[in-house]
Amino acid sequence: MDFTIQSALVPVEQGYETVDVQLIDGRIAAIAPSLEIVGAVVDGRNKLLLPGFVNAHTHSPELWQRGMIPPTPLELWIAELYEFEPLDPEQLYLSALATAVETLLSGGTSVVDHLVMIPGREVESIAAAVRAYREVGIRAFIAPLMQDEPLTASIPSGGVKREHIPYQRSTQESIELLHKAIQEFHRPDEGVVILPAPTGLQLGTDALFEGFVELSDRYTLPLHTHLLETKAQQMLAHEKYGCSAVKHLKELGFLSSRTSLAHCVWLDEADIAILAETQATVVHNPLSNLRLGSGIAPILKYLQAGINVAFGCDGCASSDSQDLLEAIKIGSILHNVTDFDYRHWMTPRKAIEIAAIGGATGLGMADEFGSLTVGKQADLVLYDLKNLSLLPRTDPIGLLVLGRPAQAVDSVWAKGNRLVANGSVTTINVDDLRQQLFDRSQWITNRQSTKIAQVEAHYRSVMNLPEQIKGYS
Amino acid sequence: MDFTIQSALVPVEQGYETVDVQLIDGRIAAIAPSLEIVGAVVDGRNKLLLPGFVNAHTHSPELWQRGMIPPTPLELWIAELYEFEPLDPEQLYLSALATAVETLLSGGTSVVDHLVMIPGREVESIAAAVRAYREVGIRAFIAPLMQDEPLTASIPSGGVKREHIPYQRSTQESIELLHKAIQEFHRPDEGVVILPAPTGLQLGTDALFEGFVELSDRYTLPLHTHLLETKAQQMLAHEKYGCSAVKHLKELGFLSSRTSLAHCVWLDEADIAILAETQATVVHNPLSNLRLGSGIAPILKYLQAGINVAFGCDGCASSDSQDLLEAIKIGSILHNVTDFDYRHWMTPRKAIEIAAIGGATGLGMADEFGSLTVGKQADLVLYDLKNLSLLPRTDPIGLLVLGRPAQAVDSVWAKGNRLVANGSVTTINVDDLRQQLFDRSQWITNRQSTKIAQVEAHYRSVMNLPEQIKGYS
Structure with a gap:
C-alpha cells in the first residue's frame, strides 16, 4: 500500500521545513512541498517526521523478568537471572511481541534481538520470535545468543584455581545450530536477518568466534556480541589472553564495518583506536549500564x-523497558x-542521527534505511507535536530528545507498511497481548x-x- | 467527599498485601482487609497504592523554554534563558497548570515551585501560580525566586576585576515582597505554603538570606534555595567567603530540619557533616544535573x-519534563x-521512600503526609498494574521504579480530594490547556x-x- 504524508515537519540543515512525503512500493519516492497524492493520505500537520530508530541491542525473553531483580552488578545479576525456569515457545513469542510494540511506540522500526533460547528447543525459540516480529511487521535482526563456556567461567579467577562444569552444548553444535537458523529463517528481503552473535569473549572459546565469523563471511551477515560491559570482564580478558578483549577480537577477525558491539564500557585508548580502524559499531545501552553499575561508556571519546x-x-531484566526515546x-x-x-x-540532532543512521550503519544497512532520503526504504515515524508532553511549541527535536514524550508516536512505517496509526498498533491486538502477559505471570x-x-x-x-559492608539503614 | 479503595496492593515489610483503604474527611481513616464501605467505592484490584510523591524542586515558568536551549553548562544556559521575553501572568498560570498536570500523572501530589516572577509584577505572578495550583488541587509549595545580585556576579572572577550592574530590586524590597506574599497567599490549611527561597548564594547577599531566615522563623516556614549545583559555584563561594558555601549557609542560620537544598552536587566531606548535623534536606535533580553537565550529586554518601x-x-528549560517517575x-x-x-x-523501595516521605520531611511535614499511615492526610496515588509497561507481573515497585511506566497512573488524591480518575485529570480541562499552550507558542x-x-x-x-576546541563533525 502506498501513502502520501502531507504537511509534516522534517528537519533540514537550518531548522525545519514542511513537506509532503510519498511512500511508494515500500520506499520513499519523493520529499517536497505540495506533492501529488499517491495512495492513502496521512495528515502530517503539527507532526514531526523522522527516520525510524534502531533498538540495536536487546534480549526479548528478559521481558519476563522485568522489574524483578534488584540492582546488582552483572556478574551477580546474571546468576540470579539463570534461576528462572526456562520459558516455553509461546512465552518467547509473547515477549517478542511486547518488545516489538514498545519499540514501535517509542520511535523504533528495527530491533536487534540477542535472543535467549530454550535449551534443547533452540530452533523453536527462534521460530517463535520470528513469528512475532513478522506479525507486528517490525524489521527484525535476530541474533541467537550462544556461548560454549559455563557461566562460572565469566568471573575472573584472581589466580585461584577453579573447576568449571562444561557447557551443555558443544562449540560444533552451536555452529551447526547457527547454520541451521540461517538456512531456515534468514530472509533479508522480508525484513528478517539472522546474525552470528556469540554472547561474549567471557563465555566463548576462540573456536566459537571463528566459526561464527566464517558463517558471517559466507552469508554476508552482520556480527554482534557483548564487549567489555564490566570491569570484571576487562580483568578476565587479561587473564585469558594477556591482552585486551578488543585486541583479541580483532585477531579473531571479528571486527569489521558490519560488526556491532554491545556496551563497550571498559575500553582504553588503544582499544578505541582499534574500533576506529576496523569501523566496528558501539551499541550504547545507557540504562542497563547504570542499573547494573557497569559504568559510563566513553561515548564522547568514541x-x-x-x-x-x-x-x-538492552533486555528488560537489566533495563526494564523497551522505550527507545528513554535510552536516547x-x-x-x-x-x-x-x-x-x-x-x-x-x-x-546528533542523538537522533545515532539512533537512526547509526543503528542502520552498525548492521551494514545504511544504504537501505536510517534517514529521510529518497530511494531508501520507508522506515519512518510520525510524532504528534500536539501531545501535552511536547508542548508548548519550541524546537521539535529538542522536545523529543530532552523531554519525556508520553504516547507521542502517531504513526510508524517499516518497509513502507504502516504498523501504527493514531497512536495504536494496527497489526496485532495489544489488549490481547496485555491480557496474556497478565495471565501468564x-x-x-518477597523473592x-x-x-x-x-x-x-x-x-x-x-x-x-x-567482606562485610554496612549499608545505610 | 469520602472514598473506600477496595482490594489494592500496598507494600508491607515483607512484600505486598491486598487491603481496603478508607479516606474520610481528607485523611486516611483505616487500612485493612475487608473494610466497611464509606463514601464512593474505588476499585483497587490489580492496582498498586502508594503515597503521593513530592516534586521537590522545579520552576514552572520554564515550561515555555522546554526543549529549546541546547545542552550547555548552567552559567551559559542561564545567560540564554535570560534572553527570553518576560511572560505575562496568564502564561505563568498555564505553565503552572501544566506542571501540576505532569506531576500528578507521574505520581506526584505536591510541588515545590521555585517561581520565576515577572519583573515589576511579582505579586500578580505569585497569584497566577496559586490560582493554577488551587484549580488543579495539587499541594503547592510556592517559593518566589529572589536574588539581589546581578547574573554576571554568579561566575567566579578568577582574580579578574569585573564591574557588575546592580540588580533591579533592592534587598529590602525583596524582603518586603516576600512578606507581602506570605500575608496574601500563605494558607497551609488549604494546601498553599509560601517558602522563603533566595535563588542561591551565587546571586544573593548575606542580608537577603538573613532577612529570609527571619521571616521563616516568624511564620514557621520551610526554607529553600539552590546549593552548589556547579563547580563554578564552588569556586565562587571560596572567592566570596573564603570557605565553602555550606559552611557560610550554616553561619547565616539558613540550615535546619525545615530547609531543603536543590542540587548539592559539589559538597565535600566537611559539608556533608554539616548537612547531617543541621538535618537539612538535599533535593536531587538528576536529569537537570546531567543535561547541564553539572555532575553527579553524591547521593549514596548523603x-x-x-x-x-x-x-x-527542576525546571523544564534544564530538565524538559515534569515526569517524577523519570527523575526517581x-x-x-x-x-x-x-x-x-x-x-x-x-x-x-528506598527510591519510593525518598520520593514520598523524603519530600515531606524536607518541607517539615512528615507528620502530615508522605506515607500510607492511618491519620495522615490522604495524598495517595493508585497505579494501574495492567498497563502494558508494567507487565508481565513481577515486583510492582520494581516495575514502577526501574521500568518506564507510560500513563500508568489511574487515580490521585491530594488532601483527600480525587484529582485524577481513570487516568484523566478531573479538576481542569487538559485538552483546553494543550490548545492554549499550542496557540501561545x-x-x-533555527534559534x-x-x-x-x-x-x-x-x-x-x-x-x-x-579557547578553541574542535568538536566531532
Whole structure:
C-alpha cells in the first residue's frame, strides 16, 4: 500500500521545513512541498517526521523478568537471572511481541534481538520470535545468543584455581545450530536477518568466534556480541589472553564495518583506536549500564575518534523497558558529566542521527534505511507535536530528545507498511497481548535469590570489595 | 467527599498485601482487609497504592523554554534563558497548570515551585501560580525566586576585576515582597505554603538570606534555595567567603530540619557533616544535573551520612519534563556507577521512600503526609498494574521504579480530594490547556543565542577550558 504524508515537519540543515512525503512500493519516492497524492493520505500537520530508530541491542525473553531483580552488578545479576525456569515457545513469542510494540511506540522500526533460547528447543525459540516480529511487521535482526563456556567461567579467577562444569552444548553444535537458523529463517528481503552473535569473549572459546565469523563471511551477515560491559570482564580478558578483549577480537577477525558491539564500557585508548580502524559499531545501552553499575561508556571519546555509535535498550531484566526515546535521552545527556567541555556534548540532532543512521550503519544497512532520503526504504515515524508532553511549541527535536514524550508516536512505517496509526498498533491486538502477559505471570512478593550466595564471596574477593559492608539503614 | 479503595496492593515489610483503604474527611481513616464501605467505592484490584510523591524542586515558568536551549553548562544556559521575553501572568498560570498536570500523572501530589516572577509584577505572578495550583488541587509549595545580585556576579572572577550592574530590586524590597506574599497567599490549611527561597548564594547577599531566615522563623516556614549545583559555584563561594558555601549557609542560620537544598552536587566531606548535623534536606535533580553537565550529586554518601533526600524534576528549560517517575528512576540507578559496592545502592523501595516521605520531611511535614499511615492526610496515588509497561507481573515497585511506566497512573488524591480518575485529570480541562499552550507558542526553527557570546570567553577562561576546541563533525 502506498501513502502520501502531507504537511509534516522534517528537519533540514537550518531548522525545519514542511513537506509532503510519498511512500511508494515500500520506499520513499519523493520529499517536497505540495506533492501529488499517491495512495492513502496521512495528515502530517503539527507532526514531526523522522527516520525510524534502531533498538540495536536487546534480549526479548528478559521481558519476563522485568522489574524483578534488584540492582546488582552483572556478574551477580546474571546468576540470579539463570534461576528462572526456562520459558516455553509461546512465552518467547509473547515477549517478542511486547518488545516489538514498545519499540514501535517509542520511535523504533528495527530491533536487534540477542535472543535467549530454550535449551534443547533452540530452533523453536527462534521460530517463535520470528513469528512475532513478522506479525507486528517490525524489521527484525535476530541474533541467537550462544556461548560454549559455563557461566562460572565469566568471573575472573584472581589466580585461584577453579573447576568449571562444561557447557551443555558443544562449540560444533552451536555452529551447526547457527547454520541451521540461517538456512531456515534468514530472509533479508522480508525484513528478517539472522546474525552470528556469540554472547561474549567471557563465555566463548576462540573456536566459537571463528566459526561464527566464517558463517558471517559466507552469508554476508552482520556480527554482534557483548564487549567489555564490566570491569570484571576487562580483568578476565587479561587473564585469558594477556591482552585486551578488543585486541583479541580483532585477531579473531571479528571486527569489521558490519560488526556491532554491545556496551563497550571498559575500553582504553588503544582499544578505541582499534574500533576506529576496523569501523566496528558501539551499541550504547545507557540504562542497563547504570542499573547494573557497569559504568559510563566513553561515548564522547568514541564519537571524537570517528567510531559509529547506535543506541539499545538492552533486555528488560537489566533495563526494564523497551522505550527507545528513554535510552536516547539518557544516552545523550549522561555524557555531559564526563567532559567539562560542553563543545563536545551530544546535541539532540546528533542523538537522533545515532539512533537512526547509526543503528542502520552498525548492521551494514545504511544504504537501505536510517534517514529521510529518497530511494531508501520507508522506515519512518510520525510524532504528534500536539501531545501535552511536547508542548508548548519550541524546537521539535529538542522536545523529543530532552523531554519525556508520553504516547507521542502517531504513526510508524517499516518497509513502507504502516504498523501504527493514531497512536495504536494496527497489526496485532495489544489488549490481547496485555491480557496474556497478565495471565501468564504473578506478583512476586518477597523473592530471595538462591544462587547469588554461591558466587558472591568469590566475586567480592576478586573485585577487591570488603567482606562485610554496612549499608545505610 | 469520602472514598473506600477496595482490594489494592500496598507494600508491607515483607512484600505486598491486598487491603481496603478508607479516606474520610481528607485523611486516611483505616487500612485493612475487608473494610466497611464509606463514601464512593474505588476499585483497587490489580492496582498498586502508594503515597503521593513530592516534586521537590522545579520552576514552572520554564515550561515555555522546554526543549529549546541546547545542552550547555548552567552559567551559559542561564545567560540564554535570560534572553527570553518576560511572560505575562496568564502564561505563568498555564505553565503552572501544566506542571501540576505532569506531576500528578507521574505520581506526584505536591510541588515545590521555585517561581520565576515577572519583573515589576511579582505579586500578580505569585497569584497566577496559586490560582493554577488551587484549580488543579495539587499541594503547592510556592517559593518566589529572589536574588539581589546581578547574573554576571554568579561566575567566579578568577582574580579578574569585573564591574557588575546592580540588580533591579533592592534587598529590602525583596524582603518586603516576600512578606507581602506570605500575608496574601500563605494558607497551609488549604494546601498553599509560601517558602522563603533566595535563588542561591551565587546571586544573593548575606542580608537577603538573613532577612529570609527571619521571616521563616516568624511564620514557621520551610526554607529553600539552590546549593552548589556547579563547580563554578564552588569556586565562587571560596572567592566570596573564603570557605565553602555550606559552611557560610550554616553561619547565616539558613540550615535546619525545615530547609531543603536543590542540587548539592559539589559538597565535600566537611559539608556533608554539616548537612547531617543541621538535618537539612538535599533535593536531587538528576536529569537537570546531567543535561547541564553539572555532575553527579553524591547521593549514596548523603544517605550513608543519614541526610534526608528528596527528588525534584527542576525546571523544564534544564530538565524538559515534569515526569517524577523519570527523575526517581534515573535518580536511583545513576549512583550505581559511583560506588562499586552494590550493597550501598538504592533499592526501588528506598527510591519510593525518598520520593514520598523524603519530600515531606524536607518541607517539615512528615507528620502530615508522605506515607500510607492511618491519620495522615490522604495524598495517595493508585497505579494501574495492567498497563502494558508494567507487565508481565513481577515486583510492582520494581516495575514502577526501574521500568518506564507510560500513563500508568489511574487515580490521585491530594488532601483527600480525587484529582485524577481513570487516568484523566478531573479538576481542569487538559485538552483546553494543550490548545492554549499550542496557540501561545511557535516552532523554533533555527534559534541563535545572542547573550552566550558575552559571557562565554570569561567562563572558559575561569573554568580553564581551551579557547578553541574542535568538536566531532
